[in-house]
């Protein structure tokens with residue numbers, strides 16, 4: 113007896129027409145035809161069934177604050193940081209919780225059930241940490257939320273940066289963050305990584321650093337991060353977020369750097385939407401793209417996953433909690449439009465992110481947790497093209513969100529009465 117059987121599903125590996133049986137909170141069977149009863153059956157009608165999306169880099173303390181206390185006029189990173197500085201003293205726990213919960217509602221409807229959020233620890237009040245810890249608890253039945261202690265104003269640069277970060281970790285944040293390129297000097301940036309990796313090693317926590325989010329090719333903190341990772345035996349538990357300076361680095365230097373990163377098993381987290389929006393701002397023409405070297409890093413065996421970073425906050429007025437929008441942008445900025453490239457981009461939004469976040473029992477295989485999404489698309493390549501409606505979102509074997517398919521009705525002489533963009537335009541092979 114199954115709790116739920118989803119019939120006639122297409123799977124992320126390209127296989128078609130399988131039944132997926134869920135029981136006891138786990139995926140209990142994936143077969144061509146499951147001949148068994150279930151409390152509920154759903155016909156996926158040849159749509160893609162995928163594990164849920166994961167966002168390994170987000171700022172849930174800032175999301176939905178767009179317009180508070182004013183708009184970012186220049187649209188630059190620096191005005192965004194200044195604007196956040198204006199808003200921060202006005203933040204209240206209640207407002208932070210309300211915005212974060214509202215964001216999580218949207219995330220669920222988009223099939224986004226695993227989120228790693230940075231939490232700004234610069235204000236010693238730590239109202240951000242207090243609020244997000246409450247949110248982590250409240251959303252636990254449907255979203256796994258990981259929280260990074262993030263010294264936005266600099267670990268050494270902010271007045272009480274060091275103390276606040278340690279206090280936030282004492283309160284129960286999960287991961288050690290940092291921002292070496294924003295410290296006063298390169299030397300302070302280097303020292304901050306030494307201190308932060310030591311703290312992580314002592315506390316047994318992972319590390320996730322906003323690292324080299326700049327166009328300066330001499331911003332080489334990733335080198336220090338990789339070396340400190342190896343020194344403390346933190347291989348596989350450290351993430352380098354952004355790494356945009358790698359876009360502008362000398363090729364010879366990168367040929368030494370990437371193997372060093374591979375040795376440290378650094379998890380690479382580019383944020384394509386934000387990188388293409390914020391980098392290259394000091395360029396006239398030609399303008400750099402500013403995203404890190406995704407293809408080369410993947411080829412070297414590094415685990416690359418993509419983050420959304422922002423939605424409707426001081427840095428980025430756009431966003432929709434849609435990781436396929438992130439993947440869609442990644443395809444363009446990394447120029448990874450080949451069919452195999454796109455399959456790897458989809459993995460980056462799902463299994464690679466799960467690896468970055470250290471998720472247990474994630475995936476679409478027998479024995480994995482009964483969490484999945486049914487999309488209005490036939491396969492992963494089509495999903496990236498269409499950013500389709502998430503028809504169903506299942507968590508622990510239960511449907512937690514349902515959306516009607518997007519169907520266009522037409523009133524044209526001699527043409528069809530309706531179109532389903534996820535079915536009627538699939539490439540004919």
Ligand SMILES: [Zn+2]
Nearest residue numbers: 171230322421
């Ligand atoms: Zn960020």
